[in-house]
Amino acid sequence: MIYSLAVYGPPYTYQASDTAFHFAEALLAKGHELHRVFFYHDGVYNGTRLSVPPQDEINIPARWSELAGKHEVDLVICVASALRRGVLNATEAERYELDSDNMGTAFNLSGLGQLIDAGIHSDRLITFGA
Numbered sequence: 001m002i003y004s005l006a007v008y009g010p011p012y013t014y015q016a017s018d019t020a021f022h023f024a025e026a027l028l029a030k031g032h033e034l035h036r037v038f039f040y041h042d043g044v045y046n047g048t049r050l051s052v053p054p055q056d057e058i059n060i061p062a063r064w065s066e067l068a069g070k071h072e073v074d075l076v077i078c079v080a081s082a083l084r085r086g087v088l089n090a091t092e093a094e095r096y097e098l099d100s101d102n103m104g105t106a107f108n109l110s111g112l113g114q115l116i117d118a119g120i121h122s123d124r125l126i127t128f129g130a
Contacts, residue, residue, distance in 0.1 A: 003027050004036045004118035007043040009129030011060035012053065016129030017046050021063055023126070028071055036074040036118040037064070039107075043129060044082040047075070047107040065106035076118075079109045 005024060009016025024034055039046050051061045068075045077087060082103070089109050093101040103109070119125040
């Protein structure tokens, strides 16, 4: 079965991101395909490479990047949500004449069309967070 996930929750405020990550691991372990993970609203904070949690806590953004590298999962951050929240890749930082970017390299910026595409190309689209 082909799955896609929509993550609306930030990495440390609510359980949504962590639950989505564990769900993704479980479905991949069972042999299912994970087509895409789409980060929307505050979920875009999962894509920052500048998150530094205490040493005794899990680095949730880094885990998403590792999952993408290991299983070739498409991690997409909603560009409109990201820009509002200051999560930018190098291209957008340059476009808006900002001095730096902070988006992890495993993540891609794109629009809501990628969420629609995920729903079309997956058997199940599951949302985490509100």
